Amino acid sequence: MSPTQSAYGYIAGQKQIQQFDNIPIPTPTGKQVLLKVEAAGLCLSDPHVLIAGPIESKPPMTNATKFVMGHEIAGSICAVGNDLKNHHLYKKGGRFALQIAKACGECEACRQGDDSNCTVTSQAYGLNEDGGFQQYLLVSNLRTLLPIPDGVSYEVAAVTTDSVLTPFHAIQKVKHLIQPTTKILVQGCGGLGLNAVQILKNYNCYIVATDVKPQLKDLALEYGANEYHTDLSKSSHEPMSFDLIFDFVGIQPTFDTSEKYIKVR
Ligand SMILES: [Zn+2]
Ligand SMILES: [Zn+2]
Structure with missing residues (x-):
């Protein structure tokens, strides 16, 4: 029997977070990475998702009806796909936080550093796709993996992706004042x-x-x-x-x- 894990997430129509049991732990292929979740933050957006529903998906994706929640995520790489064998950065034990928005990186908004307004996709970890409230998360968009500097804990790195970055972004806009x-x-x-x-x-x-x-x-x-x-x-x-x-x-x-x-x- 293949190894399984537990998770907590959203199911359309339920106002409470749901426990998912016996989910198979995925095996990374190609340029995928399997991240062992070491820390995942709680956010006020979590109850917002449960009450008001997930972030709307852009076509051709349809709106999510079931996914693992948790969008402030940090972890260590425990396995990589074949195309990443011997990669200098994405290797076993590597420490990474995840950028929440799974932005394309190529549209005009992304090229201006405005990933959260990507015109191609609005998919986001834990907000309409599987996130960090589980033991292992399969990462297909390598652009979302942000290396954690030495001396920064997983817990700090996880919340930095959201509750530090949000005020930092707001302050950056007016710092000249x-x-x-x-x-x-x-x-x-x-x-x-x-x-x-x-x-x-x-x-x-x-x-x-x-x-x-x-x-x-x-x-x-x-x-x-x-x-x-x-x-x-x-x-x-x-x-x-x-x-x-x-x-x-x-x-x-x-x-x-x-x-x-x-x-x-
Ligand atoms: Zn949040
Ligand atoms: Zn984009």
């Missing part, structure tokens, strides 16, 4: 917001962090926020007084707060 005198509001101190605070700290700007949870105060301050509030309207900050605002919550009350507190240029 950030100076030590810049006052910045970070709304939401979950995975994204706390990583944003740590990245922004490198710019020596003034960081005000907010979240509805009072228990996140110590962590936000430790990571570099200058102030922490559960209700900005009860602070001394005036409306239209922030140079930049990052919203890592994305609900109507935080939109309203951004609109109220951003400086009018």
Whole structure:
């Protein structure tokens, strides 16, 4: 009998994550790699998938009805296909994180580094195709394998692909506006917001962090926020007084707060 594994994932119509048992462990062929999943992060997008469904697929792919979830993935190569025997990079024991979007790498968006808006495919690990909530994952798109530097753990590498990269990307877009005198509001101190605070700290700007949870105060301050509030309207900050605002919550009350507190240029 061939070896099997367990996994957790999505089945259309079910609002809870489902356990899959006795899934055959695939054998890589050609230019495929079998990754042993060493770490897989949990994300708010996971309940979003369960509640609202997977990311829509582009034709000729049809929308997914069943797949293994988990999109923040890091692992080690445990087997490679025949075409990769003796490859200098994709070899047994190699440590890699996975870029979530299985983008084509060739369309205009991809060539501009905008993989998440690939015009050819919207397939993504754990969001509409098999991801990391299993022991072994077959990787066919080698472009999605990102080598993990020495000294970086699998756990850190896994969350870097999403909850670090997302705020990093947002901050990169406006980094030319950030100076030590810049006052910045970070709304939401979950995975994204706390990583944003740590990245922004490198710019020596003034960081005000907010979240509805009072228990996140110590962590936000430790990571570099200058102030922490559960209700900005009860602070001394005036409306239209922030140079930049990052919203890592994305609900109507935080939109309203951004609109109220951003400086009018
Ligand atoms: Zn995510
Ligand atoms: Zn593309």
